[in-house]
Amino acid sequence: MDDAGPALERAIDALLDARAPGATICPSEAARAVDPEGWRDLMPQARAAAGRLAQRGEVEVTQRGAVVDVATARGPVRVRRAGR
Template sequence: MTASESDLEDRIRALLDARADSASICPSDVARAVAPDDWRPLMEPVRAAARRLVEAGEVEITQKGDVVDPASAQGPIRIRRARTG
């Protein structure tokens, strides 16, 4: 299954909408929701979708609870709604 960029962005939004405002999701949550049997190839496209949503001001990427620069983030990340204040 091939997911478009907008499909992945929409799935990130939908998964975040289904959780508490303070919750975060893992990119694998998104990949598994799109392609349960073959989700691993979607990991980098999901991370790219998250980076686009960061640029749009919709989400933040975190590591160990701290917001990180999505361009330099390596290793496990989480995606959460952008927080103000």
Template sequence: MAPPAKTCASCGRTIQWRKKWERDWDSVRFCSAACRRRGVTTVDAQLESTILELLARRASTSSICPSDAARAVGQPDDWRDLMEPARRAARRLVAAGEVEITQHGHVVDPSTAAGPIRIRRSRS
């Protein structure tokens, strides 16, 4: 029987248990070598706090787009480079139970969501 799934510390996606991790599952923090190299940077932490700040300024029923956080953190010309880091930050916040990711108003699994997403405060 596989142990419960974990969340990657870098990208926020679900880490699927693998037989090769059986002995050291407790120390597994990242889903891949790329995530282990990337880690969580100061920009990532800044995006997380910006998402929470933007949501705090809005009505409790409102949501934001990851681009709102990317624009707030990035420069006018390079905010698009921060779109994937903003999505990763949102997934980490979902794992922490602080926000939910939605598509068309319905909560979706952040590990498998493809396409445009919205971020809102957790309602549960």
């Protein structure tokens, strides 16, 4: 899947909409929703999609509970609605 970015952004939104306020998701959940078989290959795009949503102020990307820049974060991150 060449440009899964928009689909990943929609998946992140849908997953967060389905969760309780303040709950988080892993970018891998969005990748799995878009391509259940090839989700691992989508992980860089899933993180980038979370980063774009964070730049627009729609979500926050966290690591160990602290807000981070997904572009520079190393290791696992979580995504939550902004301001939670």
